[in-house]
Amino acid sequence: MKEVEKPPKEIRQLLPVMLIGLVTLVMYSIFVTFYCMVLLQINVQKQYVDSDLLNEGYTKLLTFHVFLFLFIWSFYKTYTVDPGSIPDTHEWTVEPDVSRIKERGPNGELRYCTHEKKYKPDRAHYCRATKKNILKMDHYCPWVANGVGHHNYKFFLLSLFYANLCCLYVEVNCHSSFPDLYANPNVLFNEVFYIFLEIVLAAVILLIIFPFFLFHLYLTAHNYTTLEFCVIGKRDKKSMYDLGVEENFNQVLGDNLLLWLLPVGGPKGDGLFYQTFAHHAHSFTLFNGTTPSPPDNERGATKHMNFVKLSLDSYPVKYYNRTHKVTNTLRLKGIGLLTWEEEDIRRFFQELDLTFMVYLILQQNVVYVEFYKKKDCSYVFNLLNHNPPKGQLERKTDIQAEYVNVRYDIKEDSPTVYSRDVSVLVRGLPGKEAKGEAPNESELNAANGGGDVSIQADAVGEDFSRQVIRAYEEEQWLKYTKNDEINVCHYFCRSTPNKIYKSYCIPDAHLFFSSECLERIGVLLEGRQPNQISILKCHVNKAVEYVIESRHIFQDEIAFLVMKNDLPMSFLDIRNETKTNLMVAKNTLIKIKGRRRYELIFGIPKKKTLQLEGETVRRQDSYLIIFRFIDEPSVKKMLTQKHRNERVKDEPQEKSCVSVDIAQYNSDTIEKTYVLDVYNRIAQHFCYTRYKSWNNVENIINEEQEGNLIVDVGCGNGKNVQVSSKYFFIGLDFSWYLLKFAQKKWNSDLFLANCVSIPLRSNVADLCISIAVIHHIGTHEKRRQAVAEMVRCTKVGGRILIYVWAYEQQENVVGNRKFDSQDIFVPWYLQPQHTLEGSEDVKEGEAAEREVLHPAKKDLQKLQRYYHVFRKEELHDLCLSISGVRIEDFFFDTNNWAILLKKVG
Known part of the structure; x- marks a missing residue:
């Protein structure tokens, strides 16, 4: 919580504040002068003073000043405290933590502010009056010349409370004394008039702000903001942030009950992330109340559906967790092999007419559906949870959909130091060994999955490494290099869900690897030849994020081979959320198979220096080969689907150039x-x-x-x-x-x-x-x-x-030309599908002039x-x-x- 640091407010912004100050001053003067001073008997001689009346006067004067002081203090804090803004950090400008953000825009993506060029946290909105995003924005209040948000909402609520309390106190006291005052012939008219004016002012203000105060009490009790109530309050019975009345008030007024009625302290949290109700039926999309129409950009296209039977303890089902963000995977409750026939389930999904894969869970009334496109997933989610058209889906009323993903966290006490002892990965219990506890044999077998991880030092020689690196750097493979990575046999796109392409890759391993290298690979992998190979150039500025790989696509084995220099690798065990940091020596082969193939996921840090045990080393560029085994029968339909979406290659443009006499132009x-x-x-x-x-x-x-x-x-x-x-x-x-x-x-x-x-x-x-x-x-x-x-x-x-x-061109390089002079015209063949509407502003004569020498392609x-x-x-x-x-x-x-x-x- 901090005070606003900005230039002085304009006079027009201060006018409402000044009006409140004027009304407060008038009511204060009337109540003190014409009510309290009468009770204090200022003009009465000492021997005639009524002590009971005097004590009552002091009590009421003190009570009124306490209420007024708390009101002014709360109002001042509302006016001066910054309601909260989005930090100018890398997290909110480039890479927000999507796993903790629930709200999405109409397209299902994170909300982005084009004014401040930042991603928006939950409940944050841009305020045009303050020209910035306000955390947990409730509204902009002209009466305090400030936005009301996360950090000053408590003070705003207390301002309303004490304003009502002051007015009610004045109203009750003045109204009870007015009949006697009016009937007393010794009281001057102006005294009666001012007391009457005080009663009217207090009553009018109460009529205005008391309902407003009750409304904000309701919002606080249900954990709504005014914006959220206006947009979604009538559609959703319960806010996703509603944690119960007590916890909702704790979030606004703080944990200390003794400070609730004092304008000190502040709310819980930083205003960037909010806890949600664990059993809320579904997340909501702010400012997008309509159910999206079915995807129609692929009408007439062939849809593909795969059905796989798994146990509840199988990967990836075992690690699916509910999430409020839009993902590619749904968990459907109310449909499954426990109560449905398999043929009925297939018939049900065929009516959706989309491309997806279904995990049927044995002896369970639940299925998991993995879509190839998020918009398809979002469509089915809304179809089942909102308003499906009548008669479109059978037995739809019993089915509920929720977004899920394979969720994993990294424990806060995970090590940051890298170890050269790669055997810790084989033992699989880095956390226990770090505490000095020796794991027993049964724990080792359970951790390693019965020998699922093996490591071979000096698996290849320097000749093997030199051949692979030389092949990687050949110009002919430049067109297959993307993000410093070359894929062989299949192109593997690390996304969720995984995507496999037959193009964008070197089609045959024999084109990239020599026969000696392939023979050595076969020996290392016990006679098996991988059908998906990724060669990564791991320079110091390249990072590889943790990615879950699909069991539906790959077989239960993966291998890593490090070349040229030692490579830092982190292996995250999603079972216990522990991380093992290793400095893998060059020419080392790591093989992982069985269930550990999917429970251990790898990453590469973007670090120039690394902290090892007892030393700090500078990282050097290295290469990593990843050997995977694709289950080709299972992936055929995916390849068919993806082949249709591949980038259509443009026809090669003509390379001949026309010399230009620049002096004529x-x-x-x-x-x-x-x-x-x-x-x-x-x-x-x-x-x-x-x-x-x-x-x-x-x-x-x-x-x-x-x-x-x-x-x-x-x-x-x-x-x-x-x-x-x-x-x-x-x-x-x-x-x-x-x-x-x-x-x-x-x-x-x-x-x-x-x-x-x-x-x-x-x-x-x-x-x-x-x-x-x-x-x-x-x-x-x-x-x-x-x-x-x-x-x-x-x-x-x-x-x-x-x-x-360059005028001096090398042959056998992409895009090389031959020039007769230094000033030339180079043709560009514009394809019709790339024509921009409204950008054609050249005259016909000029267009004709540019058609020089060569006829245009069809x-x-x-x-x-x-x-x-x-x-x-x-x-x-x-x-x-x-x-x-x-x-x-x-x-x-x-x-x-x-x-x-x-x-x-």
Whole structure:
């Protein structure tokens, strides 16, 4: 709880506060002057003073001042205390804890505030009056010139309570004395008038605020806010946050009952996360009261359903827990093998006409349904729990749906130190051994699942590692590399649920591995050949999150092979929520099979230094091979389903370029007609094909310190912004359409500008990048001006990274061309499905002029982009002509020249 730190409020905001102060002052003056002072007999001689009346006067005066003091104190706290705001932390700007957030937007995703660019906690809303999000926002109250939220709601409630108490106290006392006062001929008219005015004022205020106070008592008792009551109070009988009357009041007024009526202390919790009623029937979606329509984007598509019988103690059923967030899995109660025939269950699900997998639980009246799409899961959830159309589903009234997921937590006392003793994973009881307790033989067997984990040191030699690493770095596999990972035989997407693709991967292991390597793999895996292999390049900035792998897809065995350098790995045991941190030596093979295959999940930390037992070591880049065995018969239907959703490859664009006599064109004209207009028209198609930053660009960005400001000049669709969330990015581009795509995807700070005149003050950027931008500028002078602008905006000591297309092209590299001159037109074939409505603002004559030499491909629209391709010495000399910089690095990267400058003055 803290006081508001912001500029003074405007006078119009203070007017209601001043009015309350004026009314309070008037009522105070009347009650004290014309009521209390009469009881105190101020003008009566001492010998005629009635002692009983005097004592009554002192008592009432003191009581009134106590009530008034508590009212003013509560009102002041309501006015000054910040109701609560979303912290400016990485958690709420980039990676919120989705497992603890219950509320979702209309699309089922986390609520995101575009004003503050933060994810919203439960019950938080944006207030236009205060221009910020308020935690547990109740409403904005103009009478206190402040929002009412988590931290000041107690004081607001006490303000209402003591305002009612003061008015009621005044009303009772003045009303009881008014008949005698009115009948007394010795009392002046003005005294009678003021007492009557006091009675009227107190009565009017009571009529207004007493119902309001009762309403807020009701909200507190049922754990509603005003916003929640207005939106969902009439639909839901019970708030998901309702924990019972006593606990609800504890949440608002605090745990200490003695402080409930004093404006001190504060509510329970931090206002970011809230406990929910454990037996609440289902979560709600705020501001989305309608039941969604059935998904219709796949009408006519073939639906696939798999049915698997499992026991209640099987994975993953054993670890499914209820959740309030939208997931891909539902638990359906009221349907199951205990009371239904299997054929009836199949017939029931066929009526849904969706793609999913059903876990039938033996001897139980419950089933688990895993969907391939969240929107399908959300549709069925609402269909069964809200208002299903009449006659659509048989026996639907007995079935209840709830979201579930495989839930695991990590115990707070889990170790953070890494151990080189990998045998602790085999023993499987790190927590007990850490306490100095020796596990007995039965515990070891139970922990290890009867020998399900085995470790082999020096499983492969250096020749094996060198062959695999050399194959990984070959250019021909670049198209299969995603997130520093290559998949062989099948592409495994680590998501929930898991996804398997037959494309996006090297189709045959013999294409990647030599016969000697495959033979060695077969020996290590006891004669079995894995049919899904993932090769991960684990650099220090790469992390691998814990992911549950589906038993329906994979067989009960997995193996890990570490190469090149030692690799830190964490194994989480979801049975007991304990974590084992290991520094796995290079060339070590870890095999896990049986039930432990699914109960131990692995992760790789994003750490540059690691704390080992008694030492701190610096991590080095390494490689990890993961061998999996896919149950291909079970996954065939998934592959069929996913094949339909794969990215449709565009036809290869023609590589021939047309030389341009730049002297015949005006610089501004060529940049508008053959650069800006073209990129506006191809923006959607461009985003479809250019969605990942280049590896060397990522590496240079990741060399920056956390919190540094990076300016992306010519950011396009913002693909470089996704590199890391620990930096502040500012992007600029002169294509409004590309910026719109960047804004939708990354929510970065973006603005429309030309790189030759950057509207930023000098010396602000720690790193300024310009990737494939200045080669679109028509003259040498303007290209130099663009580089000078980047240098100006960069701090002294900061760096500038510039990429341009190279005149010197290497063969056998993706996208290589042959150039007859440095100024060229490069064709772009725009496909009809990528055409943007409203972006076609070029004239017919100009469009015809761009159809140069070559006829357009069928059904494709040919557009020409202007480029000035750079020779090596040209870029070098251009940058050296700018004062105050020196060259840190100059290199050739996939047919591009790249230069890294450092500002020295």
